[in-house]
Amino acid sequence: MTTMKTVMSERSSAPVARLAPFTAPDEPAVAVDDLFDGDLELIVQGPEIRNDYKKIAGSSDAAKTYDTTAT
Amino acid sequence: MLKLRIDPNAVAWRWNGTAYVTPGGRSELAPFTHPLVEQVAATDGTRTAIIVRERAPGGATVSRDLVAVTADELDYITDQARRWPLDYVLIETAPHRPVRLTAGAVRSTPLFLAHQDGILHGSWDMADLQPYAGGLHPKEVTRMLVYRPRYSTDTAFAGIRRLTERATATFGGDLVIRYPEPVLHAAPRALAVGADVLAAFTAAIDMALDARPLDPDATLCHLTGGLDSGSIGIRAARRWPGRINTATLVIIGAGRNQQIRRRAEIRDKVPFGPHDLCLDTRDLPMFAPGCARVRGELVSPYDEPLHQHFVALNRQIAGLGAHTVVTGLGGDEMVAVGSAESAQAARDKREDFDLPWLGPRARAGIEYGDDGIAPPAMAGGITLLAAECVAPPLLQTGLWPVHPFAHQALVELGDRLPFYWRELKQLQRRHLATFGLSEDACNPKARESFAELVEESLMLHGIPLLRRILDEGSPLIEDGFLDPDGLKGMVAALESETYREDTHSKLVEVITLDAAARAFL
Numbered sequence: 268m269t270t271m272k273t274v275m276s277e278r279s280s281a282p283v284a285r286l287a288p289f290t291a292p293d294e295p296a297v298a299v300d301d302l303f304d305g306d307l308e309l310i311v312q313g314p315e316i317r318n319d320y321k322k323i324a325g326s327s328d329a330a331k332t333y334d335t336t337a338t
Numbered sequence: 339m340l341k342l343r344i345d346p347n348a349v350a351w352r353w354n355g356t357a358y359v360t361p362g363g364r365s366e367l368a369p370f371t372h373p374l375v376e377q378v379a380a381t382d383g384t385r386t387a388i389i390v391r392e393r394a395p396g397g398a399t400v401s402r403d404l405v406a407v408t409a410d411e412l413d414y415i416t417d418q419a420r421r422w423p424l425d426y427v428l429i430e431t432a433p434h435r436p437v438r439l440t441a442g443a444v445r446s447t448p449l450f451l452a453h454q455d456g457i458l459h460g461s462w463d464m465a466d467l468q469p470y471a472g473g474l475h476p477k478e479v480t481r482m483l484v485y486r487p488r489y490s491t492d493t494a495f496a497g498i499r500r501l502t503e504r505a506t507a508t509f510g511g512d513l514v515i516r517y518p519e520p521v522l523h524a525a526p527r528a529l530a531v532g533a534d535v536l537a538a539f540t541a542a543i544d545m546a547l548d549a550r551p552l553d554p555d556a557t558l559c560h561l562t563g564g565l566d567s568g569s570i571g572i573r574a575a576r577r578w579p580g581r582i583n584t585a586t587l588v589i590i591g592a593g594r595n596q597q598i599r600r601r602a603e604i605r606d607k608v609p610f611g612p613h614d615l616c617l618d619t620r621d622l623p624m625f626a627p628g629c630a631r632v633r634g635e636l637v638s639p640y641d642e643p644l645h646q647h648f649v650a651l652n653r654q655i656a657g658l659g660a661h662t663v664v665t666g667l668g669g670d671e672m673v674a675v676g677s678a679e680s681a682q683a684a685r686d687k688r689e690d691f692d693l694p695w696l697g698p699r700a701r702a703g704i705e706y707g708d709d710g711i712a713p714p715a716m717a718g719g720i721t722l723l724a725a726e727c728v729a730p731p732l733l734q735t736g737l738w739p740v741h742p743f744a745h746q747a748l749v750e751l752g753d754r755l756p757f758y759w760r761e762l763k764q765l766q767r768r769h770l771a772t773f774g775l776s777e778d779a780c781n782p783k784a785r786e787s788f789a790e791l792v793e794e795s796l797m798l799h800g801i802p803l804l805r806r807i808l809d810e811g812s813p814l815i816e817d818g819f820l821d822p823d824g825l826k827g828m829v830a831a832l833e834s835e836t837y838r839e840d841t842h843s844k845l846v847e848v849i850t851l852d853a854a855a856r857a858f859l
Contacts, residue, residue, distance in 0.1 A: 285405065286407070286411060286414065286415065288398070288400040288401070289378055289380065289415040289418050290418050291418045291419075291421035291422050291423065292394045292396065292397065292423065295545060297542075297545070297746050297747045297750055299538065299750050299751045299754060301530070302529060302533045302534075302538050302751075303529060303530055303533070303754055304527065304530045307524055308524065308525040308527075309522040309523065309524055310522065310523055310524075310525055311522065311713075311714060312520075312714040314488060314708045314719075316674075316676060317489075317714045317715070317718050317719045318486075318487060318489060
């Protein structure tokens, strides 16, 4: 990875400002794991999960776009 | 977010005020003009990088002119481009070298690609690529007909490809699109003692809403009455009281009065903006003779099934002065329940390919539906496809889509939630309840759906269109995707028997695909 520091280490501040529009912003961390207990298990979702096409129990089907009425 | 025409041998770019162009106009790259979209470009004298991207909050106005940089600086720029947290397309060119396009992870809008005679063409609007549609794509048409969609670089038309999230397209003679590594997802976990799930949900919605420099006075929320758009819209209204206007299609059928009543309560109790655009679908069946699809216009088969309705609603939204639309798209996927978790979910997801109108080529293609599909992304495949579905009709009206449920914060929270928070969308229901809304508003008893509109539309306008397919033929029949005898039997059944929603509603895709095939091929 090429960092701004690597590129700019021997240059003045003007070039740094010049590249600022190209620099990705710092993003706030997504800290959801504090909410949970136990080990974090990461998986590779299979096609049937990542292309989940729910039918009756809530659906994004073009013909049946509705929330389930079951509670 | 852009339209392009690139000759890899014509890459001496300059910005002309509206597009990046090369001498003689051999290459052109036109970003979508919108307050939430910007573009930057740099060149080291040999290589050029053009980045079209969604604006991030806090960023200063950027110059679109090409900036002269060193080779090391250009490496830095392209590295940073790939780290952009919102949607982007990075275009890298160099003389006598293939052009390379890389898409961001957040595919707010699609980019379709095609090539002919050594020129790469691209657009968010598939209609622009009609000249390059070479026939029906067997795997993708099969996926669409059996209602088992898969996110991939395939489109319904051979010759037109989809640049999927984080994929890289390389073009120089031929076009190759390479998928990225899979995004890993967490398995559901137990909650820690005292975990405040609803606070976490609100915080995640806020993170998603704050990901872009939204102008509340020019941002409108879909408020359909559904739990997803309600969850997002209500939080947005609380954040920006009196400024967020709303819009919806009003359904017909048993849930209509409930939808109207619930929306009225929500708007009464929550400080939305003064305007509520409601386009009534009563007396507006789908597939009417005057609608764009039936008139034979170039409407992508992926564009909104209720195309004419959303085109009309989008025009009203734009007429109100809004330029950004926030939706609840992706809410279902956030809290999806797996087959292993629930016997009901397993029954719901049971696939039924017993569609009498499927032709031999479609039946044979079913088993290949998962071949060559995209790896797992942050947002689910259905969310990404749905975002693609709504985008072109919005962009055609100058509107930009924002789908908070596709944001990493909400996806990752949803991945981890225990079953009982996802089951039957408890998360959204309990979230709505925190706003003081009634049982009626949070837990509607009647189904609010377009299913009745689909039924009415099929009976009124769908049957004649299906008969047209049988009488005049269709590329779908010629290529073996539709069985005319099976379709004929189904049309007869529609005319003489009770409507069966589960089966008959799937004829919508037959009509949509036929209309697209007639227009594009």
